[in-house]
Amino acid sequence: MKPNPFNHFSLFLLVLAAPWLAASCEKPVAATPTGEKAKVPPPGPAGFSFAVFGDSRSMMYLPHLANEEAETKKLLVDMFDLAMPEKVAAAAVQKHVKLTYDPTNRELVQIVMPFMTASEVMTVRVDKGWVTEASVEDIKLLPGVHRTMFRIEGGQWVTREAVKEVQRGNARFLINTGDLVWWGKQGPSPSENPYWTLINERVIRQLPPPDDEMRAAGLPGRVFPAVGNHEVWDDSDVEGLLASFPYLTQMGVSKERLIYKMDFKGTRFIFLWTGKYDYRSPSSWDATRPAFEQQMTQLRAWLDEAKAKGEKRVFVTFHAPAFCRSGMGPIPAGQNPHKILASYAKDLDIVVFNGHVHTTELFDVDGVKYLVIGGGGAEQDPILPGRTKIKVPANYPPDQYWKNERPREDYNYVVVDVQPDRKTKFTLNRFRPGSAEPFGAVELFRAQ
Numbered sequence: 328m329k330p331n332p333f334n335h336f337s338l339f340l341l342v343l344a345a346p347w348l349a350a351s352c353e354k355p356v357a358a359t360p361t362g363e364k365a366k367v368p369p370p371g372p373a374g375f376s377f378a379v380f381g382d383s384r385s386m387m388y389l390p391h392l393a394n395e396e397a398e399t400k401k402l403l404v405d406m407f408d409l410a411m412p413e414k415v416a417a418a419a420v421q422k423h424v425k426l427t428y429d430p431t432n433r434e435l436v437q438i439v440m441p442f443m444t445a446s447e448v449m450t451v452r453v454d455k456g457w458v459t460e461a462s463v464e465d466i467k468l469l470p471g472v473h474r475t476m477f478r479i480e481g482g483q484w485v486t487r488e489a490v491k492e493v494q495r496g497n498a499r500f501l502i503n504t505g506d507l508v509w510w511g512k513q514g515p516s517p518s519e520n521p522y523w524t525l526i527n528e529r530v531i532r533q534l535p536p537p538d539d540e541m542r543a544a545g546l547p548g549r550v551f552p553a554v555g556n557h558e559v560w561d562d563s564d565v566e567g568l569l570a571s572f573p574y575l576t577q578m579g580v581s582k583e584r585l586i587y588k589m590d591f592k593g594t595r596f597i598f599l600w601t602g603k604y605d606y607r608s609p610s611s612w613d614a615t616r617p618a619f620e621q622q623m624t625q626l627r628a629w630l631d632e633a634k635a636k637g638e639k640r641v642f643v644t645f646h647a648p649a650f651c652r653s654g655m656g657p658i659p660a661g662q663n664p665h666k667i668l669a670s671y672a673k674d675l676d677i678v679v680f681n682g683h684v685h686t687t688e689l690f691d692v693d694g695v696k697y698l699v700i701g702g703g704g705a706e707q708d709p710i711l712p713g714r715t716k717i718k719v720p721a722n723y724p725p726d727q728y729w730k731n732e733r734p735r736e737d738y739n740y741v742v743v744d745v746q747p748d749r750k751t752k753f754t755l756n757r758f759r760p761g762s763a764e765p766f767g768a769v770e771l772f773r774a775q
Contacts, residue, residue, distance in 0.1 A: 374746035375592050378492045379644075380485055380739075381504030381682030383703030384557050385522040388513065391456035393433035396426060402513075405561075443713075456521075461706055474711060475760075481738035482704020484758045489740045490533045493549055498742055499541065500548075501534075502596075504682035504700060505555025505646035511562025517570035527571055544591045547574035551596070554585045555646040555682065556604040585616050588629050594745055595633040597626065599645035601658065601683075609655040610647045610683065612662035619662055626664060630671045640745060643668065644680045648699045650692060652726050653709040653734060654684030656717050669693035676751065678743075685709060687737055687755075689728040689771060696772055702739040702757070710734050728771075736760050741771065 387406070390398045400420055407416035427437040435453050442449040446467035452460040462473035492498035508522035517523050534549040541547075550572060552558075558568050564582040569575060578587040585600040599622055602614035612619050626643075633641055649665050651657045658664075668677050672694030679697045686709040688699040708714055715734050739757035746752075753771035 373592050374744065374749075376492075376498045376742055376744045377500050377502060378489045378498040379502045379504070379680050379698075379700055379741050379743060380489050380703040381680070382506050382555075382685050382701040382705040383482060383486060383503065384506035384555070384705050385509045385525060386458040386479070387509045388456045388521040389435065389453070391435040391453065393428045393435075396428075399426065399435065400424075443708075463711055465712075475736070476708055476710060477706040478736075478760055481702075481736065481758055481760060485703050485738050485740050486529060488756060490530060492742060493534050499591075500537075500546065501530075501550045502642075502644055502680065503550065503552040503703075504644055504680050505553045505601075506557040506682060506705065507552055507555070508557055508567065509560075511558050511560045511565065511567050513561070517567040520567055523567045523571050531571065541591070544589075545578070546589055546591055547577055548572060551589070551598065553598045553644040553646055553680075554600045556602065559603050583616055585614070586622060586625065590636075590638065592745070593638055593640075595629065595636075595638045595641045597629050597641065597643045599626065599643065599664075601645050601647040608659070610658050612647060612658050612664075623664060623667055626667060630667075630675065634671070634674055638675075640676045640678075640751065641671075642678050642680065642743075646681065647683045648681035648688070648697070649679060650690045650697050650724055651681075651684050651686075651688050651699050652719055652723070653686050653688070653715055653717060654701075656684075665692065665695065668695045678751065686734055687728050687739060688726045690724045690726065691772065692724045698741065698753070698771065700739065700741060700755075702737050704738060707734075707736055710736060735762075 387402075389402060403420045403424060404413070404416045407419055423441050425439040426435060427439075428434060429436050435456065437453060438451040440449055440451075441447065442463050444465075447463055447465050449461060449463050450473065451458050457479070458477070459479045460475065461477040462475045464470070464473045489498075489501055493501060507526060508520075510520070510522060512520060513522065514520045530550065537546055537549055552568070552572065554565065554568065558565060562568075565580075565585065566582075569580070569582075575587065578589060580587050586598055588595065588597045590596070600614045600616065601610075601612045605611055605613060614622065617625070630641065645664075647658050649658055649663055649668075668679065669692070671677060677695045679695060681697065681699045682701045682703070684699060685701045685705050685707050686699065687702050688697075690697040690699075710733075737757055737759055739755050741753055741755045744752040744754070754768055755771055756768045757766070759765050759767075
């Protein structure tokens with residue numbers, strides 16, 4: 328049997344919705360936060376809250392007019408080129424990808440392409456260049472059955488509600504676990520990149536400026552992202568990221584250094600970078616800015632510093648998951664920072680936020696809490712047969728979110744409430760399309 332050329336790049340074929348994508352293809356100049364000055368909360372308990380979401384990367388934007396088909400196919404070839412030689416990628420697009428245009432307005436409305444196995448076909452609905460829905464059919468096992476793995480309203484809901492948490496004062500800021508965009512660079516400049524433009528419009532412009540207390544603590548913005556693999560895709564200098572969040576440079580981020588830390592109200596926040604994507608080992612920690620060993624040295628230094636300052640609570644954010652039971656799997660053991668984090672668990676209350684696998688999972692291992700929060704809007708391929716569970720050792724930590732239930736569409740974000748002398752509270756707000764009760768909230772780590 329000949330190897331299927333699509334096995335290793337299927338995760339890049341489905342380019343799906345970001346929460347803030349509103350089917351508009353206009354490309355205004357990138358914005359910075361505007362609006363009235365946010366009020367500082369009145370004196371009282373030193374507690375605060377923040378919201379976390381992940382894998383909210385935007386769907387792929389494609390030129391959608393029939394006379395732009397050559398440009399559309401060129402972008403698809405660039406995508407396939409991540410996993411195969413350029414000539415092979417071009418031939419694959421020409422032979423296996425079908426574009427359908429509306430006969431009246433001559434706009435792209437559908438893309439049909441191979442998925443992970445030779446018998447799987449993915450159908451993507453398109454409106455004004457943006458994907459609105461995607462489904463997968465196994466023409467051998469379940470012909471005619473289309474399993475929906477993405478719908479645009481899920482991601483839109485997450486971003487809208489997370490932004491409202493800040494607008495209403497329920498959260499001081501937002502944390503993202505990476506993959507805010509599909510392509511780090513598409514267009515001649517960040518201001519003409521459709522993904523960063525929509526982030527500026529749907530997120531950054533909707534948030535108030537940081538209040539005086541935040542500024543005094545060294546928090547010059549309202550959104551603090553970890554760098555995911557998609558941010559550096561075709562933008563190794565992270566020009567788009569730094570154009571949208573210029574204050575990250577004040578916090579030590581540059582094209583040579585994609586990690587940083589901050590402190591707020593006696594709590595430490597650490598952001599690491601797990602590196603670009605390699606289809607041969609999709610969850611590897613192959614970062615080079617700095618490399619894994621240097622990051623672990625810095626991690627220890629930042630944790631030691633937190634101990635010395637009496638900061639008992641530490642939140643660590645990086646893109647690929649330290650633990651997971653589905654999708655692309657966890658970071659390999661030799662590159663996994665868990666042992667270092669666990670060595671501090673006796674002195675610090677450490678919580679880790681991850682993404683990358685487009686699902687939600689929950690672990691408590693050796694005193695360290697891990698939340699894989701990948702339901703921010705990207706395609707949820709772990710809900711498909713064969714992806715719901717991966718092979719793990721018999722003694723692998725249990726997932727406390729699904730608890731052996733089969734994963735389903737679950738778009739969500741979590742609000743973290745930090746109060747003195749009380750356990751940290753984690754409230755996950757979710758949207759489950761098609762369920763009897765699509766909207767709900769659940770407290771995580773409640774039994775801990």
